[in-house]
Amino acid sequence: MSFSEFIIGNLTRIWELTGFYNATWQHLVMLLVGLFFIFLAIKKNFEPMLLVPIGFGMLIGNVPFNTGAGLEIGIYEQGSVLNILYNGVSAGWYPPLIFLGIGAMTDFSALIANPKLMLIGAAAQFGVFGAYMIATAIGFMPDQAAAIAIIGGADGPTAIFLSSKLAPNLMGAIAVSAYLYMALVPLIQPPIMRLLTTKKERVIRMKPARAVSQNEKIIFPIVGMLLTCFVVPSALPLLGMLFFGNLLRECGVTTRLAKTASNALTDIVTILLGMTVGASTQATTFLTKETIFIFFLGFMAFIIASTSGVLFVKLFNLLLPKSKKINPLIGNAGVSAVPMSARISNNLGLEYDPSNYLLMHAMGPNVSGVIGSAVAAGVLLGFLA
Amino acid sequence: MKKLFITLLVVIAGCSVAMAQSRGGLRINEVMVVNDSSVVDDYGERHAWIELYNSTFGPLEISSVYLTTDSLQPKMYPVPLGDVNTKIPKRQHVIFWADGQPDKGTFHTNLHLVPGQDNWIGIYDANGKTLIDEVLVPASLLPNTSYARCDDGIQNEENPAAAWEVRDGSPEKYITPSSNNVIRDTNSRVDLFHDLDKSGVALTIMAMSIVFSALLTLCICFWIISRIGNMVLRRNKMKSQNISPAEVAIKDQPEHDSGEVIAAIAMALRDHLEAHDTEQTVLTINKIKKAYSPWSSKIYNMREIPGRK
Structure with missing residues (x-):
């Protein structure tokens, strides 16, 4: 081998390792999708905490490289750095940590003060099962249909947790779909809410919630965890951590732990979760017919969930005395997506009555939606795992 | 007395944890008494074998448990x-050779299975007293057939023998050492849901009922708790x-307790009557933003100066 051949051979090898050499149109599409997510997050302020890590993760995961070169850099290559970080997603331990943080951040007072609002969170779970029925009709197997349908719970960690157990091959698309629709909740929900309510209903004023004692706040996570997990033990990782986080917050003697869980820990896990979920959407596995179906089913799940939440409140109002009527604009908040959907209830309520603040009332079904979606995931896991 | 009670509770809790970590999930899963054509050991020889199965969903360390063919000699x-091979991964198997040659390695035992007669096999826990599992292999078992559980690790409490079957190596009754x-x-x-519930309606009804009952139970429970809380509060007042x-x-009417109302009254007083106490502060509902981390907080990281209380 001459010296010039040696130089050319090495340069050729380097060229063959570059992204330019290995790029396909699928990679470019996924890179554009990643850039679009980052645009939505930065310019439109759509769930930036989620869409920035996911969008950038998509860029990381879709830089083309020679998979046969043994570089051990891809997220699916065992032992690579990304693969180690991805373990939290594939083994399903990031979502419970996020739930710990959610529990430590969430004030359940609105729910404790008005426990009947919990039923709205339960009703909104019909979005999950409505989407399940559509998915089975399209031809998905029950386990895959369930993993897709949980997008309707509007709860990213729950969707990742369930799909990692029931359909790991679809997890990337499911997670991206769940987070994307959560970010698009301000666009999806208001038209449905307007369509299903009358002007008279939109200005219903609800009584201010009663003050909740510290003891009740402490009892809630303990009793809540025991009751819900006795009914659905398969939801233990999610609900156990959610209520544990809430006990740290409310017991008054673990302020440091609650602050860490709700700030530093949640931030760290959100970064890792978002980035690795984004990176897992590699062009070869992501751009498939199933992904299109998943996005369609996710959209349907959100619509059904929002619809069922609002309709349930209207139905419930028929049974309530006039003084205790519930504003149906808080029905959409049953679809988890904390606190975005509660904010939408509030904003829409203010549009029709500038002094009718629905935020605290909407937080009740909103947090019960979190519990409800975790229970729904546990039920599906119990049936199909 | 109180300290004694707490210590007792801790001891009981410790014991229950220790019990939870016992080898109760270990099962005898398949046995072959006469092996002329089945699996061979590391030395290329055929012997009678006993397959053990970890029926739990976590790894099981089985060193120091006892295998025996005589209930009078449990050890x-x-x-x-x-x-390291005595740690069985979740839902996996190991084979012990009943060749009477324990000097050949961990999985070669001093046990002997006798053809043509009933062979009782038992596993005892490390204390030599707690029987973990047992099986009576029938004398009628033919050479090169195995006596196996119909389903891995599954027991029949009422009729233990009903959980077992003879396997002759045919396509329907395959012999599966270490598998x-x-x-x-x-x-x-x-598959069952796919076949019997194609539309998903049954799953939807069942699942929605469970979700509703879980949250309804919670709802009722907290309604009761709030009632009790209110009663206690009133009695104390x-x-x-x-x-x-x-x-x-009258005093308990929600308007009297509502923080929003109190805030509104305070703001109205401040704005219109300039009526406030000696503090010259302005009421605000803006969120205070602080770059704070418990890791950098002196309050939490500095050791408190000891003092007499």
Whole structure:
């Protein structure tokens, strides 16, 4: 081998390792999708905490490289750095940590003060099962249909947790779909809410919630965890951590732990979760017919969930005395997506009555939606795992 | 007395944790008494074998448990310590050779299975007293046939023998040393839902009922708790302020307790009457932003100066 051949051979090898050499149109599409997510997050302020890590993760995961070169850099290559970080997603331990943080951040007072609002969170779970029925009709197997349908719970960690157990091959698309629709909740929900309510209903004023004692706040996570997990033990990782986080917050003697869980820990896990979920959407596995179906089913799940939440409140109002009527604009908040959907209830309520603040009332079904979606995931896991 | 009670509780809790970590999930899963054509050991020889199965969903360390063929001698063969292979992964198997040659390695035992007669096999826990599992292999078992559980690790409490069957190596009754007795290529529950509930209506009804009942239970529970809380609160108020139940009811109206109303009244007083206490502060409902981390907080990281209390 001459010296010039040696130089050319090495340069050729380097060229063959570059992204330019290995790029396909699928990679470019996924890179554009990643850039679009980052645009939505930065310019439109759509769930930036989620869409920035996911969008950038998509860029990381879709830089083309020679998979046969043994570089051990891809997220699916065992032992690579990304693969180690991805373990939290594939083994399903990031979502419970996020739930710990959610529990430590969430004030359940609105729910404790008005426990009947919990039923709205339960009703909104019909979005999950409505989407399940559509998915089975399209031809998905029950386990895959369930993993897709949980997008309707509007709860990213729950969707990742369930799909990692029931359909790991679809997890990337499911997670991206769940987070994307959560970010698009301000666009999806208001038209449905307007369509299903009358002007008279939109200005219903609800009584201010009663003050909740510290003891009740402490009892809630303990009793809540025991009751819900006795009914659905398969939801233990999610609900156990959610209520544990809430006990740290409310017991008054673990302020440091609650602050860490709700700030530093949640931030760290959100970064890792978002980035690795984004990176897992590699062009070869992501751009498939199933992904299109998943996005369609996710959209349907959100619509059904929002619809069922609002309709349930209207139905419930028929049974309530006039003084205790519930504003149906808080029905959409049953679809988890904390606190975005509660904010939408509030904003829409203010549009029709500038002094009718629905935020605290909407937080009740909103947090019960979190519990409800975790229970729904546990039920599906119990049936199909 | 109180300390003694707490210590007792801790001891009981510790014992229960220790019990939870016992080897109760270990099962005898398949046995072959006469092996002329089945699996060979590391030396290329055929012997009678006993397959053990970890029926739990976590790894199981089985060193120091005892294998025996005589209930009067429970400590016949102790599984040696220090071999990494005695840690059985979840839902996996190991084979012990009943060749009477324990000097050949961890999995070669001093047990003998006798053809033509009933062979009782037992596993005892490390204390040599707790029987973990047992099986009576029938004398009628033919050479090169195995006596296996119909389904891995599954027991029949009422009739233990009903959980077992003879396997002759035919396609229907395959012999599976070191492998699952039942080979599944699909999830049977998923298949069942796919076959019997094509539309998903049954799952939807069942699941929605469970979700509703879980949250309804929570709802009822907290309705009761809030009622009890209110009752206790009223009783305490009546006692401390020496007032009648009717007066307590008036004071307990939600408007009196609502933070929003109190804030609104305070703001109105501040704006219109300039009526406030000596503090010259302005009421605000803006969120205070602080770059704070508990890791950098002196309050939490500095050791408190000891003092007499």
